[in-house]
Structure formats: C-alpha cells, structure tokens
Amino acid sequence: MTEIVFEHVAHRYGDVPVLEDVSLRLAERRIGIVGANGSGKSTLARMVNGLVQPTSGRVLVDGLDVARRGREVRRRVGFVFTDPDNQIVMPTVREDVAFTLRRHRLPADQAAARVDDALETFGLSDLADRPAHKLSGGQKQLLALAAVLVARPAVLVADEPTTLLDARNARIVGEHLAALPQQLVMVTHHLDALADFDRVLVVDAGRIVADDAPAAALEAYREVVA
Amino acid sequence: MSSRSTVRDLAQIAVFAALIAGLSLPGAIPIGSLGVPITLQTLGVMLAGAILGPRKGTLAVTTYVVLALIGLPILPGGRGGLGVFVGPTGGYLLGFILGAFVIGWCTARLLPRYRILPALLVTAIGGILAIYLIGVPWTAVTVGIPLDAAAIGALAFIPGDLIKVVVTVLVASAVHRAWPGIIEPKPWPWAAAKAETDASGAPVDPEASGRPAVADPSVQQDDRS
Amino acid sequence: MIGFAVPGTSVLHRMRPGVKLALLAAAVTVLAVLRDPVQLAVALALSCALVPLAHLPLRQTARQVTPVLWLLAVAVPVHAWFGTWPDAAAMGLRILTAVTLAAVFTMTTKVEALLDTVQAALRRVPWIDAERVGLVLALTIRCVPLLAAIVREVIDARRARGVGGSLRAIAVPVIVRSLRTADAFGEALVARGYDD
Known part of the structure; x- marks a missing residue:
C-alpha cells in the first residue's frame, strides 16, 4: 500500500480558509471522502497529487513531498475528475488513452499494447477510433478511467466520478472502480458505494469531523448534514 | 516572464481557438430589438485578443486559422479548407491574426486599470482597422478592382463590427476585474523609457506610486502559477 | 476525423x-x-x-x-x-x-495527414516546440464540439427567454464558461502528467 501522509495541512484561498490543520495517515486500500459541497473535500483530494498545494504543512506520498516532487508523485497517483469532458484532451478515444503515455518513454509497441489493454479492460475496444465527443456520458467516464490507469498508477484519486452520470452508468463506473487492484481514494455523494470501504473521512467546513469505518462515519455524516 | 507557455496557457489558447470556431458555426444570429443579423466570428477574434493578451490571443487566432486552412469545417457556414485562402476573402483570415495581436498588445498596456474609453479605441483599431487593413487590399488585388471600391464593399459590416467592439470591451472589463492575471500588464513604450530614467534617478517610493504598482506583483505571480 | x-x-x-x-x-x-x-x-x-x-x-x-x-x-x-x-x-x-x-x-x-505534415515541418524550426504546437492543435480539435455546444446552449437559453436580446447576454456566459473550461483542461493536463 502507498502511504499518504498529511502533516498539519491548511489551504487558504485568499483570506478564506478551505482546509484547516489536517493531519492524516492513509494506507488503507479503499478510502472514501464525504462532505457537503464547499466543505473542502475536493481540495483535500487534489492535494494528494499536487493539483492544489498546501498554504502550510506538507503532503507526502511514499515519503515524497508533493510540493517538491510533484511529477514523481503524479506518476504514482492518478486522478479522475467529476466531468470527463474536461479530462479528455485528445480528439479520438485511442489518442486520448495514448496521450497519458507520451512522457513515459516506452517503446512504441509496448505503449500500443498497453493502450489496447486499457481499452479492452473498460470495454472501449470497439470505440477506439471514435471521436471522444460522440461517446455517452458513461463511456466518457470509462475513457477517463482507461486513460488514467494506462499509466498503471499505484493510487487512484477520484473526485465525484459518478455525480454527473445517470443511475445505470453510475453503477457501471462504480463497479469498474470497485474491481480495481489499485489503492482508491474516492470523493463521493453516493453513500451506498462506500459500504465495503476500509475507511471513510467526513469533511465539514475545512475540518475532518469523522474518520472511521463506513457505518460509523456515515452515521456521523448524517448528523453533520442534519 | 518566460516566453514559453505554461500548460495553463496552452489550455487557454486551445479553448479560445475552439471558441472562435464555436462562435463562427451558428452563422448570423438576430441581435437587439430589431433582430439585426450579426455573425460572431470576429467577436471571438476580438475577445481572444482582449481577454488573453498579445501572445496567447494571437496564438489562439492563429490556431483557429491554421485548423480552418487544414480543412476543419470551422469557418462561418461550416466552410474550411485552402479554397478560402486562395479566394477574395482570404486576407481577412490573416487580418484576424493581426487584429488579435493589436488588441492584445494594447490591452496589456491598458491593464491593470482597463479604462473603457481607451479600451474601445484600441479594440476598434485592432478589431476593425487592422482586420480590414489586410482584408480589403487582398480583395482588391484578387478581384482586380480599385482599393476604394473594395473598401466601400466592406463598409456594410462596420455597424455590426462597432457593436462587437463595445461588447468585447464590456466583457473584457468584467473578466479582468474578476480574474486578474490572465494578461500580464506592460508599460507603453514611452512610459517604459520614462520609468527607466526614473529608476536611474532618485529611488521611487513604492507607496507613492499608488495601487497599480502594488497590485502588479500578485498579478504576475498568478500568471505563473 | x-x-x-x-x-x-x-x-x-x-x-x-x-x-x-x-x-x-x-x-x-x-x-x-x-x-x-x-x-x-x-x-x-x-x-x-x-x-x-x-x-x-x-x-x-x-x-x-x-x-x-x-x-x-x-x-x-x-x-x-x-x-x-x-x-x-x-x-x-x-x-x-x-x-x-x-x-x-x-x-x-486527411486532416490527420496534414497535421502530421505541419508538425514534421515545425520540428525543423529550432525556436518552435513542435510537440506543444501539436498538443494545442489536437486539444483545439477536441474542444471545438465542447465550445460549439456551449455557444449553442447560451444562444438557445437566450432565445427561450424571448427573441432578440443583447450580444452581451451571449458573450458574458460564453466567456465565463470558456475560462472555466480552460482552467479545468489545464488541471487535467497536469494531472495526466503533462506538467511543465
């Protein structure tokens, strides 16, 4: 397991505190993060791979300081965003998956084999040469997943990956996420998806207000929301 | 500032190039209580310069033009390909690039304050004058008619262009207040020369130079992040 | 394509x-x-x-x-x-x-063939980063349908509230959404390993 450590981490946006004094050690395989909109949970998730930097404190991934060794950290930590439309950067499905490997300096045949493999895993092989914008919402999120996992990261951070999907597609994407061998840190509003998780954090107003097994944490979350 | 683009710059360039395409595709749409039809392509060109500045704005428009010539159907009416370039209206595509550069260059010098009247003036110079400066002679030469005849033909578009200039400035003014730092403010050449003599003379009290000077460092930092 | x-x-x-x-x-x-x-x-x-x-x-x-x-x-x-x-x-x-x-x-x-030709030609120009130019061209092609949809939605929304209306009522929401889209793409490129 990769060890993700937050040491007295705070983040302010101008004068507004977004996260305050968060200290954590995450080494479980399935970690859920829940919280109301604007609670700071997305910021917390983005800090794991350096998309947002702490204004004080440190974030370490396997001992690497995210602020200083961002590139190495991002090789280990893949990130899936809420809206796949803003994550797909190439015109066609195959090109987009291949884009992730551009800077990995793999031999061409190895890279191509990995891309085919990732497309196969997420059921996209038949769509490989389609323009990405012609895919359905669920297919786009699967493409985003394939494009992140083709790099074989040790950890996957997902920020509300199913929020924009209809129930059926949310279930399909959820099943793919559950089947991953990777360590998973997932921000979500779908509380039932967290039932088998090892640990759930509840974020409220920039603080971790509960940190427990799913049942107990979600109980605490319902109290915060109520 | 380094002349090399950051990843964020690249994303802004690509999105604005695509935005000009998106604005070109609907063709003419009715505007105002009279429902006068107006095309939005040059609005996109002016906005690229006024919002992204000289380097990113010019690159966004160049990207749009290159992709249109390569054969993407992103010109008004879903046209595209080299045929447009060899025809009588090809000069306007080059004029767009010059126009965005002129607007961007001047806008960087109007910031951080971006006063409306000078902004209207420079946006009209870049968004109308600079574009026609290449477009009209190109038409005159390819069609083989006198310059003034070609210019008279272009006059019909001026009222619509003026509306687009006003809208560009109003939008840019709101954007630069809400998102400071998209364009790095620069001094006018004559002001830069003056600042140099000032610096070599007595030390300038930073407090005395007023708000813009105080705002500058934070703006530049934002641009790099 | x-x-x-x-x-x-x-x-x-x-x-x-x-x-x-x-x-x-x-x-x-x-x-x-x-x-x-x-x-x-x-x-x-x-x-x-x-x-x-x-x-x-x-x-x-x-x-x-x-x-x-x-x-x-x-x-x-x-x-x-x-x-x-x-x-x-x-x-x-x-x-x-x-x-x-x-x-x-x-x-x-084909557009792809021409893109390749453009990039191959640019690779010979020392002061141009051909890889970045290629990325911008590809990212733009990817973004055209997204931005076209944004423009269409904004024009339709305005039409739903009554015919006519000002050009500014189109331009403001279009620009705000464009800038947000650009920020999101910038973040996504970094997350996907394309940091400077």
Whole structure:
C-alpha cells in the first residue's frame, strides 16, 4: 500500500480558509471522502497529487513531498475528475488513452499494447477510433478511467466520478472502480458505494469531523448534514 | 516572464481557438430589438485578443486559422479548407491574426486599470482597422478592382463590427476585474523609457506610486502559477 | 476525423501532403501571372478534370466552390465596370480555378495527414516546440464540439427567454464558461502528467 501522509495541512484561498490543520495517515486500500459541497473535500483530494498545494504543512506520498516532487508523485497517483469532458484532451478515444503515455518513454509497441489493454479492460475496444465527443456520458467516464490507469498508477484519486452520470452508468463506473487492484481514494455523494470501504473521512467546513469505518462515519455524516 | 507557455496557457489558447470556431458555426444570429443579423466570428477574434493578451490571443487566432486552412469545417457556414485562402476573402483570415495581436498588445498596456474609453479605441483599431487593413487590399488585388471600391464593399459590416467592439470591451472589463492575471500588464513604450530614467534617478517610493504598482506583483505571480 | 476529405486511392490521394501543397502553391502562382481568358479557361478545365480523376463526388466538390461563385457574381461586373470584360472574365476564371484546385487538395488530404505534415515541418524550426504546437492543435480539435455546444446552449437559453436580446447576454456566459473550461483542461493536463 502507498502511504499518504498529511502533516498539519491548511489551504487558504485568499483570506478564506478551505482546509484547516489536517493531519492524516492513509494506507488503507479503499478510502472514501464525504462532505457537503464547499466543505473542502475536493481540495483535500487534489492535494494528494499536487493539483492544489498546501498554504502550510506538507503532503507526502511514499515519503515524497508533493510540493517538491510533484511529477514523481503524479506518476504514482492518478486522478479522475467529476466531468470527463474536461479530462479528455485528445480528439479520438485511442489518442486520448495514448496521450497519458507520451512522457513515459516506452517503446512504441509496448505503449500500443498497453493502450489496447486499457481499452479492452473498460470495454472501449470497439470505440477506439471514435471521436471522444460522440461517446455517452458513461463511456466518457470509462475513457477517463482507461486513460488514467494506462499509466498503471499505484493510487487512484477520484473526485465525484459518478455525480454527473445517470443511475445505470453510475453503477457501471462504480463497479469498474470497485474491481480495481489499485489503492482508491474516492470523493463521493453516493453513500451506498462506500459500504465495503476500509475507511471513510467526513469533511465539514475545512475540518475532518469523522474518520472511521463506513457505518460509523456515515452515521456521523448524517448528523453533520442534519 | 518566460516566453514559453505554461500548460495553463496552452489550455487557454486551445479553448479560445475552439471558441472562435464555436462562435463562427451558428452563422448570423438576430441581435437587439430589431433582430439585426450579426455573425460572431470576429467577436471571438476580438475577445481572444482582449481577454488573453498579445501572445496567447494571437496564438489562439492563429490556431483557429491554421485548423480552418487544414480543412476543419470551422469557418462561418461550416466552410474550411485552402479554397478560402486562395479566394477574395482570404486576407481577412490573416487580418484576424493581426487584429488579435493589436488588441492584445494594447490591452496589456491598458491593464491593470482597463479604462473603457481607451479600451474601445484600441479594440476598434485592432478589431476593425487592422482586420480590414489586410482584408480589403487582398480583395482588391484578387478581384482586380480599385482599393476604394473594395473598401466601400466592406463598409456594410462596420455597424455590426462597432457593436462587437463595445461588447468585447464590456466583457473584457468584467473578466479582468474578476480574474486578474490572465494578461500580464506592460508599460507603453514611452512610459517604459520614462520609468527607466526614473529608476536611474532618485529611488521611487513604492507607496507613492499608488495601487497599480502594488497590485502588479500578485498579478504576475498568478500568471505563473 | 471531421473534415472534408473523401476516402480514396487515386494518385492525388496517395501523394504526400507536402508535395501536394507545393504543387498547389506553384499552380496558384502560375494562375496569378496568366492574363489571357482563353488560357485561364483551359486551366479551369484541367482543374475540373482532376475531380473525376480523384473520384471525388461532384456535389460535395460543388459545395466547396459555390460560395465563391456568389462573390464572383458581384465582383466580375464590378471589375468590368472599372476595367474591361476580358479582364473581368480572366479574374473570375483565375479565382474559380484556384478555389477548385484548393478544394481538390482539401478533399484528397486527411486532416490527420496534414497535421502530421505541419508538425514534421515545425520540428525543423529550432525556436518552435513542435510537440506543444501539436498538443494545442489536437486539444483545439477536441474542444471545438465542447465550445460549439456551449455557444449553442447560451444562444438557445437566450432565445427561450424571448427573441432578440443583447450580444452581451451571449458573450458574458460564453466567456465565463470558456475560462472555466480552460482552467479545468489545464488541471487535467497536469494531472495526466503533462506538467511543465
């Protein structure tokens, strides 16, 4: 397991505190993060791979300081965003998956084999040469997943990956996420998806207000929301 | 500032190039209580310069033009390909690039304050004058008619262009207040020369130079992040 | 990919895009020097002969050329008014020939192939980062449908609230959403390993 450590981490946006004094050690395989909109949970998730930097404190991934060794950290930590439309950067499905490997300096045949493999895993092989914008919402999120996992990261951070999907597609994407061998840190509003998780954090107003097994944490979350 | 683009710059360039395409595709749409039809392509060109500045704005428009010539159907009416370039209206595509550069260059010098009247003036110079400066002679030469005849033909578009200039400035003014730092403010050449003599003379009290000077460092930092 | 290219195996389809582009440039230069309407009419006939040679569908080719016909319908009489009818005819034929040749080029050349050619050419320019130019071009192609959808939604929303309305009511939401989209893409590129 990769060890993700937050040491007295705070983040302010101008004068507004977004996260305050968060200290954590995450080494479980399935970690859920829940919280109301604007609670700071997305910021917390983005800090794991350096998309947002702490204004004080440190974030370490396997001992690497995210602020200083961002590139190495991002090789280990893949990130899936809420809206796949803003994550797909190439015109066609195959090109987009291949884009992730551009800077990995793999031999061409190895890279191509990995891309085919990732497309196969997420059921996209038949769509490989389609323009990405012609895919359905669920297919786009699967493409985003394939494009992140083709790099074989040790950890996957997902920020509300199913929020924009209809129930059926949310279930399909959820099943793919559950089947991953990777360590998973997932921000979500779908509380039932967290039932088998090892640990759930509840974020409220920039603080971790509960940190427990799913049942107990979600109980605490319902109290915060109520 | 380094002349090399950051990843964020690249994303802004690509999105604005695509935005000009998106604005070109609907063709003419009715505007105002009279429902006068107006095309939005040059609005996109002016906005690229006024919002992204000289380097990113010019690159966004160049990207749009290159992709249109390569054969993407992103010109008004879903046209595209080299045929447009060899025809009588090809000069306007080059004029767009010059126009965005002129607007961007001047806008960087109007910031951080971006006063409306000078902004209207420079946006009209870049968004109308600079574009026609290449477009009209190109038409005159390819069609083989006198310059003034070609210019008279272009006059019909001026009222619509003026509306687009006003809208560009109003939008840019709101954007630069809400998102400071998209364009790095620069001094006018004559002001830069003056600042140099000032610096070599007595030390300038930073407090005395007023708000813009105080705002500058934070703006530049934002641009790099 | 979206574009005007018609699949085929003709000589023109197989020719390398760079070579084809050079031939087109040469042809347009020659056209610029020709003054005699008869010579230009022959040039137009030869250019039109390329259409069946490349097995291009007539209707699609015509669609590439018709917009310039409308322009010429005005420009040729204007030219004749200032000059002579033979000169006006020469001008009309010259433009029509150039546009036909360019249409044949566009319809026999895939966008991908041309992108590759552009990037290969840029790689020889020392002060240009060809990889970044390639990324911007590809990212733009990816973004066109997204931004076109944003513009369409904003125009439709305005229409739903009543016909007309100001241009500013379109421009403001379009720009705000564009800037947000750009920020999201910037973040996604970094997350996907494309940091500086």
